[in-house]
Amino acid sequence: MVLDPAKKRFRLRMVIPGYPAFNIYSFIANRTTALGPVCVASSVNEMEGWDVEVIDENNLRRYGPKADTVGADHAFLQRMRPADVVGLYGGLTSTIPRLYQIARFYKEKGVITVAGGQHFIRDNITEALQSGIDYVVIGEGEEAIKELLRALEKNKDISEIKGIAYLKQGAVLFTPKREFLTDFDKLPLPDFSLVRYAKIKIYPIERIRGCGMECEFCTVKGKPRYSASERMLERISFLLETMDARHFFIVDDLFGQQRDETIRFCRMLKDYQQDIGRRLDFTVQIRLDKANDPELLSAMRQAGINSVAIGFESPIKEELEAMNKHLKPEEMIRLTRIFHKCGFLIHGMFIFGYPMEEGASFKMPSKERVRRIRSFIKKAKIDTIQVLLPIPLPGTELRLRLERQHRVYSLKDVGWEYYDGIFPLFEPDEPMAAEEMQLSVRQIMGKFYQFNYMFKIVINIFSFPGLLLFLHNIRSGWRKWYRPWRNDVIRFGGWIIMRKWLRDFKKDNFPQKLKNARQHLGIHK
Numbered sequence: 001m002v003l004d005p006a007k008k009r010f011r012l013r014m015v016i017p018g019y020p021a022f023n024i025y026s027f028i029a030n031r032t033t034a035l036g037p038v039c040v041a042s043s044v045n046e047m048e049g050w051d052v053e054v055i056d057e058n059n060l061r062r063y064g065p066k067a068d069t070v071g072a073d074h075a076f077l078q079r080m081r082p083a084d085v086v087g088l089y090g091g092l093t094s095t096i097p098r099l100y101q102i103a104r105f106y107k108e109k110g111v112i113t114v115a116g117g118q119h120f121i122r123d124n125i126t127e128a129l130q131s132g133i134d135y136v137v138i139g140e141g142e143e144a145i146k147e148l149l150r151a152l153e154k155n156k157d158i159s160e161i162k163g164i165a166y167l168k169q170g171a172v173l174f175t176p177k178r179e180f181l182t183d184f185d186k187l188p189l190p191d192f193s194l195v196r197y198a199k200i201k202i203y204p205i206e207r208i209r210g211c212g213m214e215c216e217f218c219t220v221k222g223k224p225r226y227s228a229s230e231r232m233l234e235r236i237s238f239l240l241e242t243m244d245a246r247h248f249f250i251v252d253d254l255f256g257q258q259r260d261e262t263i264r265f266c267r268m269l270k271d272y273q274q275d276i277g278r279r280l281d282f283t284v285q286i287r288l289d290k291a292n293d294p295e296l297l298s299a300m301r302q303a304g305i306n307s308v309a310i311g312f313e314s315p316i317k318e319e320l321e322a323m324n325k326h327l328k329p330e331e332m333i334r335l336t337r338i339f340h341k342c343g344f345l346i347h348g349m350f351i352f353g354y355p356m357e358e359g360a361s362f363k364m365p366s367k368e369r370v371r372r373i374r375s376f377i378k379k380a381k382i383d384t385i386q387v388l389l390p391i392p393l394p395g396t397e398l399r400l401r402l403e404r405q406h407r408v409y410s411l412k413d414v415g416w417e418y419y420d421g422i423f424p425l426f427e428p429d430e431p432m433a434a435e436e437m438q439l440s441v442r443q444i445m446g447k448f449y450q451f452n453y454m455f456k457i458v459i460n461i462f463s464f465p466g467l468l469l470f471l472h473n474i475r476s477g478w479r480k481w482y483r484p485w486r487n488d489v490i491r492f493g494g495w496i497i498m499r500k501w502l503r504d505f506k507k508d509n510f511p512q513k514l515k516n517a518r519q520h521l522g523i524h525k
Helices: 035-044 074-080 093-108 123-129 142-154 229-243 259-276 288-292 294-302 317-322 329-341 366-380 397-404 434-448 453-471 474-507 510-520
Strands: 010-016 050-056 085-089 112-116 135-137 164-168 171-174 202-205 247-255 281-286 305-313 345-351 384-388
Touching: 010 035, 010 093, 010 142, 035 050, 035 085, 035 142, 074 093, 085 093, 085 142, 093 112, 112 142, 123 135, 123 164, 123 171, 135 142, 202 229, 229 259, 259 294, 288 294, 288 305, 288 329, 294 305, 305 329, 329 345, 329 366, 345 366, 366 434, 384 434, 384 474, 434 474, 434 510, 453 474
Parallel strands: 010 050, 010 085, 085 112, 112 135, 202 247, 247 281, 281 305, 305 345, 345 384
Antiparallel strands: 135 164, 164 171
């Protein structure tokens, strides 16, 4: 396919597909957006003769057309601003059915479709090219997309563009592999003004790509690659000045890698906020063992890093070993309390019912796993939690292992739309059943996020003036009051999310799909 040579300007529309249903991500999704599509769009926006926009179907909150039942009204968009090329973000496997639906819509309109993201690996690339996608970009897309668009614009051979897959005479062709980007400073600053109809509250930013931890269940692999701290600070100041951004999520998989440079960055960030007279708010993802580095934690707090997301995964030793996590349960509570003592708000992430290696003797009933996780959360005083089921994502060692064991449910029964961590996707270890796993997660989350926190919110509001008078210090009083109030608000909000999810779940036919999937594996329970 080629672009119309008679046109003087072309339009690229990047689309972030909507989630298949209301889920645990929905609350945060309509306050932020995905960084990858914005980075790709910003690169294309530098090209002469191209207009670019990003449509995030999970964040359509202002001035836009009335959305359809799932996401954006693409017929309206194509009438208003016809796109010549549509880029589709496949970073979340659960959105892939929606991605294909959008691709087919544009394909029927004669629009060139390009897809990229972590989902597209191995057999999934063939699936994509048979589902309305013209070209798949494999790996990072900032440079590849520009080369592809120029080739399409000038009707050049694309076989020499590295990191591309496409169909030719019915056969899937792969061009030579593209190396990972290492010089991030040559890339443009991500321009979030390209995201149309969105109201962004939390801005994703990054300094480091890649992660060397090699966790079995994770799609992020490869040696970490770093951009300069000065460039990171420039991103923050650019967003503050152009978008009035105050809240940031540093998406680096492990904040604190390259320790000395991280501390230097934190000190630069502290000085910057002092110079402009404004306090910013940051959330990071960090390893639990960084609690053993008081200099790093102090620098983080002074820089305005208030919240940390920690992948505890499990307080059960055998599960941690199966995940290739280098953590010991006996140390986890002590380390968590250090973060708490330093003033960080802690978001704990857990995986329930992680599958053991074949031949492992470890067996534990669901009730005992629930008890242990609840006990750990209480002892560690974790502020907010997220408990998910294991997801055998494409390309991970976990999926390959479970496929070898013939435990993964067929996609014909349990499709990609269920790959969001809320649904069982494989036959669990004995003595657990798939239904038990899903129910157990609901029990843990349901105990943590409850309706009665609404009453605590009201009590905390009325107690605030008295607390200030008692402490005679506004700053100290605010800190003492804010944490429980904030947690109560989130826990009540979590109850609302769970209630809506349960209502949507009852409308779905997943129990029958699960039954069919187990029968196809030869399991009759």
